[in-house]
Amino acid sequence: MPMLEVQELEAGYGPIQALNAVSLEVREGELIAIIGANGAGKTSLLMAISGIISARRGQVLFCGRSITGLKPHAIVRLGIGHSPEGRRIFPRLTVRENLELGGFTQRDAWQLKRDIAEVCELFPVLGTRMNQLGGTLSGGEQQMLAVARALVGRPTLLLLDEPSLGLAPLVVAKLFSVIAGLTARGIAVVLVEQNARAALKLAARGYVLEAGRITLSGSGQELASDNRVREAYLGEG
């Protein structure tokens, strides 16, 4: 049984239909990539899985159970973490408070401390910035904080929206090496990326989203060598 199953999902904003009969699945501990152009519906797809925008049709199953129509906080509590597009850290809270909020569902204070310490091992720079306000971090540090915040909640499935956007290549490499290591910790990942090359290299499987529809899917290698993908998303051909 797949861990996450999206079935014929349709969602949108007012008259705009952002997702059209989207179906995909994620198996336990698997990293999948979703690539597509700006406005293809990648962010909407993650937002619909998290319950921020509601499904008009179709459903989302998590561990065999329908989570369609649940409120976002309830979905997070089931183990789906989400690091949203644009980082959206809390700018006027300290790094520590941001991380503590990431573990909002953890009521055991000692366990929360351990979880935060564990994430700081993944992103050592955050450990040196604990008392700084989130809004004063550099772009790369803010992105690390956004991913770290989602990880503190100990998700079994992590949705990552454009983690590389606007970051220096060196920072991207660092971030991607952490993301690649997540599956070894048993965390399944849905990685939404404009940086298709890097994403497909990491991903076991990938989906191509175009104008709200899945138009192509396959293993990371298959997609990376597909002519249409190479032309449209990898800038080759």
Place this chain on the structure above:
Amino acid sequence: MSVQFFLQQCLIGLTNGALIALVALGYTMVYGIIGLINFAHGDLIMLGACLALSLVAALGLAAAGPATTWLGIGLLIVLCGLFCGTLNVAVDRFVYKPLRNAPKLAPLVSAIGVSFIFMNVGLFWIGSADRSFPELLPSINLLPGNSLQFNWKDLLVVLVVAPLMVGLSLLVRVTRLGKAMRAVSQDPTAAALVGIDVDQVIAATFFIGGFLGGAASVIYGLYINTIGFQMGFQNGLYAFTAAVLGGIGSIPGAVFGGLVIGLVRALASAYVGERWTGAIVFAILIVILVFRPEGLLGRRTSEKV
């Protein structure tokens, strides 16, 4: 115009200001969390004062001994606090919440509507004439000598407002709920994505703001000694002004703004004349906002995004 007279006016101003601050908190908290100027807040407090008046009569507090009186006042504060808190949550649930994703003007106009509904309920409850609120505390000067007057009811304001404010700032700074409130006020979507029940946090904020307003309504009755169905409008306006002056959305700002407005009102009324107080208060507000649009303690809006 002696120094004593000046100090006396300051004392009056600060006591009044503490009361204004308590009301201003209700405006600033709701604004901070959902960006709504809750124009019904003043009238919510008027309804609290109506309940306080009814309870004083029902409990026979006017004829009670000192110990019973203090106990009764405590009970009034708790009951009116619960009443206003619950009513505030109910209004949010049925009026503002359905409009959460509507343009900002829709809930604002609805708040004005709720304000009128409350005023009519108050009119029905206590009638159109001003009602005198019984003097429950003896007017004995607590300060030595005759130069400065500070009575039991002045002390009551301090005794109620100070702990409520300390409690509120602790709640916001250290508790789980407070942290969730700060998160929701900065980014509700991100807050939901870390597992915070945003609706619950908003409801809690309305409750706390309403509770403080309920406490303020009791003190208002005991301190000013006159209540009427239209009291919500003017008092609400001063408190809202205090919140804006301090920096709307900022809790210390609301307290500071309340104290400043109280002081300015008292001094203007003593040295210039009662009828000029409104004009002076708002002239100062306008001048300050021209030079510091974010309010005295508000934050500037520039931020790395």
